[in-house]
Every structure is written in structure tokens, then in C-alpha cells.
Amino acid sequence: RKIPHRFLATSPSSSSSSCPLNFTNIRSLIQKADVKPSNNVDKNCQYISEVLRLVLSAYLQSTGKFYPPLDTADSCWDSYDSVVDSFIPNFKIRNSCGFQTPWISEGSLNDAISNCNKSLEDNSPCASCLTSITTLQASYLRGPFRGNISDCTNLPLIYAGALINQFGPYDPGTAKCLFSLDFSASENGNNWKKKLLISLITVVGFIGIKTRRKPRKGCLTGWSGTGPNLSSIGGSTHLIKFNFDEIKQATKKFHRDNLIGRGGYGNVYKGVLPNGNEIAVKRFKNCSAAGDLSFTHEVEVIASIRHVNLVELRGYCVATTNLEGHQRLIVCDLMQNGSLHDHLYGNALERKLSWPTRQKML
Numbered sequence: 001r002k003i004p005h006r007f008l009a010t011s012p013s014s015s016s017s018s019c020p021l022n023f024t025n026i027r028s029l030i031q032k033a034d035v036k037p038s039n040n041v042d043k044n045c046q047y048i049s050e051v052l053r054l055v056l057s058a059y060l061q062s063t064g065k066f067y068p069p070l071d072t073a074d075s076c077w078d079s080y081d082s083v084v085d086s087f088i089p090n091f092k093i094r095n096s097c098g099f100q101t102p103w104i105s106e107g108s109l110n111d112a113i114s115n116c117n118k119s120l121e122d123n124s125p126c127a128s129c130l131t132s133i134t135t136l137q138a139s140y141l142r143g144p145f146r147g148n149i150s151d152c153t154n155l156p157l158i159y160a161g162a163l164i165n166q167f168g169p170y171d172p173g174t175a176k177c178l179f180s181l182d183f184s185a186s187e188n189g190n191n192w193k194k195k196l197l198i199s200l201i202t203v204v205g206f207i208g209i210k211t212r213r214k215p216r217k218g219c220l221t222g223w224s225g226t227g228p229n230l231s232s233i234g235g236s237t238h239l240i241k242f243n244f245d246e247i248k249q250a251t252k253k254f255h256r257d258n259l260i261g262r263g264g265y266g267n268v269y270k271g272v273l274p275n276g277n278e279i280a281v282k283r284f285k286n287c288s289a290a291g292d293l294s295f296t297h298e299v300e301v302i303a304s305i306r307h308v309n310l311v312e313l314r315g316y317c318v319a320t321t322n323l324e325g326h327q328r329l330i331v332c333d334l335m336q337n338g339s340l341h342d343h344l345y346g347n348a349l350e351r352k353l354s355w356p357t358r359q360k361m362l
């Protein structure tokens with residue numbers, strides 16, 4: 001099974017320089033822990049990805065680089081195959097998991113490297129660099145869970161293991177916390193279940209962060225997400241992808257009578273859909289197409305968070321028109337009585353709650 005890899009600007013090198021990744025420690029850890037394979041190929045591949053992140057973290061720690069050079073990719077896979085062979089005999093990682101050769105090396109960043117390794121002073125190279133970085137990030141966020149094993153959403157974990165945590169990536173606590181790898185031999189029977197649990201905790205933690213974070217999806221999206229299961233959130237929601245004309249119609253071309261609020265990132269308009277549903281539309285200002293994929297993914301993540309006290313996110317719209325330029329909008333249920341913020345601090349006197357009521361709410 002092949003996973004398309006659009007960042008492969010050059011074909012994988014067949015001339016193999018020797019692999020600078022050091023698999024010695026991880027080999028003995030895996031052997032000591034007597035790790036048992038799962039019957040599920042996906043789980044094996046996920047485990048293999050996590051082990052590789054730990055090895056990459058150790059590589060970063062010793063060299064200051066996230067990935068080895070592209071021409072070492074083949075030999076790195078061979079070395080890793082031989083490690084994996086000790087717990088899953090005859091398992092060829094690339095074939096079985098759909099991992100492509102460059103993914104173990106800086107070949108996975110080819111597009112970004114060619115666009116960003118130059119003077120970024122002028123707008124055009126700067127835009128190309130940012131676009132390739134955002135596309136790279138978005139493709140990893142939206143890809144299959146195993147995606148690109150060197151996926152950039154995990155770079156902060158690799159970095160934390162290498163250069164932030166004083167004990168380093170091989171420390172049992174670090175390996176367990178950052179890479180979901182439990183090498184304690186006595187518990188090997190439950191390793192896979194534990195790993196799954198840790199992955200789940202990562203995702204729940206991530207959702208927690210998102211809820212605490214103000215859900216404002218500005219035109220520039222930052223790094224978001226962590227953990228191997230993040231992409232499973234995407235696609236699980238029932239967001240409507242509106243087209244721009246539908247929203248224009250619903251808001252009467254963003255008529256000022258429909259303007260119900262202003263935020264730092266854009267105005268909020270009320271509107272009515274053809275089925276009679278009343279909506280609030282946040283129209284982000286100063287948008288460019290770069291980062292659209294991150295934006296839509298983040299919208300999906302936010303939509304997956306449901307709570308009685310949170311207004312429901314119904315959909316979004318990303319469009320470019322000749323007249324209005326690039327547009328990003330999110331569509332929520334309309335809160336007839338305004339937001340909690342309006343009631344606590346709003347200027348509209350009729351909405352503002354009395355002082356004792358506000359105290360009670362806080």
C-alpha cells in the first residue's frame with residue numbers, strides 16, 4: 001500500500017551512504033522488554049513510528065539535526081528493518097507500512113528545504129517558503145494516522161526528548177511520556193494496550209488545550225496538535241463546507257444591519273440559511289490561501305469538541321473571489337442573547353447582567 005508523498009522532489013537515492021542513526025540502544029531496549037507484535041499491522045506500524053521518533057530524538061541530541069541526509073535513507077531503513085526483525089520476523093517496514101524511503105531522512109522535507117533555504121527577504125520567496133511549510137504541516141495533520149513517519153507535528157516531541165528534557169530520549173520516563181514507549185519488561189503483556197491508552201490521553205489532553213484556548217481561528221494558524229492519533233479526529237465531524245455565495249446570501253452580503261460583533265480577527269454577522277436556521281458567521285480578515293489546510297483541520301478539531309455550554313460549530317468556508325479576495329469564515333449557531341462575554345462585560349446595557357448575577361456566575 002502506497003501513501004502518496006508529494007514532497008518528494010528527488011527520487012530516493014539508491015546509492016546508500018551508511019546510516020548515521022544509532023539503533024543500538026533501541027535494539028537492546030526492545031529485546032530486554034521482550035516486545036510482542038500485535039496482530040494488527042496498523043498498530044505495529046504505529047509502534048515502529050514511535051520508536052523511530054525516539055531514535056530521531058537521540059540523533060537530534062547528538063548532531064543538532066532532526067533528520068539524516070537523504071542519501072542515507074535506504075541504509076537507515078535496512079538498519080531499522082533488522083531491529084524490527086527481532087520482534088516481528090521478516091517484517092519489511094516500508095512495504096508493510098507504506099512508508100516511503102525518504103521519510104526517514106530529510107528527504108521528507110524536500111519541498112520546504114528547496115523553498116526556505118534562500119534569502120527570504122522579498123515577499124515572493126517568503127510566501128513560497130511559508131506556503132511549503134504550511135502545506136507540509138497541513139498534509140501531516142490530514143494524512144492517515146501513520147502518515148509520514150517523520151511528520152512535522154511530532155517535531156516538538158522529538159525536540160523535547162532531545163534538547164529540553166535533561167534525561168534525554170532513552171530515559172524510561174521520557175520514552176514513555178513523549179513517545180508512548182513503555183520498555184518495562186515486566187509489563188510487556190500489556191504494552192500495546194498501554195500504548196493505546198497513552199495515545200488516547202494525548203488526544204484528550206490536546207482537546208482539553210483546544211477548549212481552554214480561545215477558539216479563534218485567525219488567518220494565520222500556528223502549530224497545532226500532537227500525538228499519533230490526531231488525524232483520527234479529522235473527518236469524524238459533520239461540518240458543512242459552505243460555499244461563499246451561500247454565506248453571502250444568508251448574511252445579505254454581510255450587510256451592516258447583520259453585524260453583531262467584532263473580534264480581533266474579524267467581524268461576526270448573523271444570517272439565516274435557506275432552511276430557516278439562524279447562524280453567526282465569523283469572517284476573518286486579512287486572509288491568504290497559505291494555511292487553508294491547517295485552518296480547515298483546526299476547524300474540524302474544534303468541531304469535534306461538543307459541550308452543552310459551548311456554541312456548536314456548524315461549518316466553514318474557504319474561498320477566493322475576484323471581488324472579495326481570499327475568504328475564511330466559520331459558521332456557528334446563533335446565540336440569540338449574545339455571548340457570555342456580552343453578558344458579563346458587554347456595552348449593551350440591556351444584555352449586561354446585574355452585579356449579583358455576575359458574581360454568581362463567576
Ligand SMILES: Nc1ncnc2c1ncn2[C@@H]1O[C@H](COP(=O)(O)OP(=O)(O)OP(=O)(O)O)[C@@H](O)[C@H]1O
Nearest residue numbers: 216261262263264265266268280332333334335339
Ligand atoms: N454564535 C454567536 N452568536 C451570537 N453572537 C455571537 C456569536 N459569536 C460571536 N458573537 C458576537 O460577536 C462578538 C465577537 O465574537 P468573536 O468570537 O469574534 O470574539 P473574540 O473571541 O473577541 O474574537 P477574536 O477571537 O477574533 O479576538 C461576540 O462578543 C458576540 O457579541
